[in-house]
Amino acid sequence: xxxxxxxxxxxxxxxxxxxxxxxxxxxxxxxxxxxxxxxxxxxxxxxxxxxxxxxxxxxxxxxxxxxxxxxxxxxxxxxxxxxxxxx
Numbered sequence: 001x002x003x004x005x006x007x008x009x010x011x012x013x014x015x016x017x018x019x020x021x022x023x024x025x026x027x028x029x030x031x032x033x034x035x036x037x038x039x040x041x042x043x044x045x046x047x048x049x050x051x052x053x054x055x056x057x058x059x060x061x062x063x064x065x066x067x068x069x070x071x072x073x074x075x076x077x078x079x080x081x082x083x084x085x086x087x
Contacts, residue, residue: 001025005033045070047077 015024040058
């Protein structure tokens with residue numbers, strides 16, 4: 001998922017424009033963005049149980065290839081797989 005400092009309409013437009021296959025949430029007051037990214041940009045890579053495996057901030061963001069490598073690594077850790085994300 002992605003969290004955008006802005007309103008719900010902005011989040012929806014961004015998701016549609018970039019054709020993102022994941023939810024884009026709005027953070028109107030910027031509280032979530034400030035607490036996790038210091039008001040900037042951050043990437044957190046987690047498994048399906050929300051355990052953080054890696055993160056980066058404005059100064060050194062992961063490339064899309066690095067994100068995919070992390071996700072492949074995480075998926076190899078649990079080869080039997082899980083049929084759904086926990087609620």
